[in-house]
Amino acid sequence: MGASVDTGGGPINAINVTPMVDVMLVLLIIFMVITPMLQAGVSVALPKAKNPVETAEITKESSVVVAVPNNGEFYVNKDKFTDLKELGREVKDRLSKKPIQDQIVYVKAGAGADYGTVVLVIDEIRNQGFDRIGLVADKEKEK
Numbered sequence: 001m002g003a004s005v006d007t008g009g010g011p012i013n014a015i016n017v018t019p020m021v022d023v024m025l026v027l028l029i030i031f032m033v034i035t036p037m038l039q040a041g042v043s044v045a046l047p048k049a050k051n052p053v054e055t056a057e058i059t060k061e062s063s064v065v066v067a068v069p070n071n072g073e074f075y076v077n078k079d080k081f082t083d084l085k086e087l088g089r090e091v092k093d094r095l096s097k098k099p100i101q102d103q104i105v106y107v108k109a110g111a112g113a114d115y116g117t118v119v120l121v122i123d124e125i126r127n128q129g130f131d132r133i134g135l136v137a138d139k140e141k142e143k
Helices: 016-038 086-098 115-127
Strands: 064-068 074-076 079-081 106-110 133-135
Touching: 064 086, 064 115, 074 086, 079 086, 086 115, 106 115, 115 133
Parallel strands: 064 106, 106 133
Antiparallel strands: 064 074, 074 079
């Protein structure tokens, strides 16, 4: 395709795609920057397991995920808590709005968190009357 030299003043019947390409590149960059920020919950260095059960329910916005990245740090989805009682009340508030079959709490404990801290979190969730608790782990890479 060559450029037309005719400047007769009539209508141009060629499509100029340059503005469209510019807009698409800007949108691509925006989505590339925003997508990592849409992560549900808090990043936690999960322990590795050979056969974890993979479920898509953990990443849903409506699911209740309790994260324990370190000792003394507790998150319900993205909300930070320092007191276990407040964490328990928040979990109860979120789960009481759901039907009984969907009342599951997923616990993401960091590899650096003590076992005792994770047990305290699970105990507080059970004190609120919820026994369906799932522990989240990453799949161990095959060698």
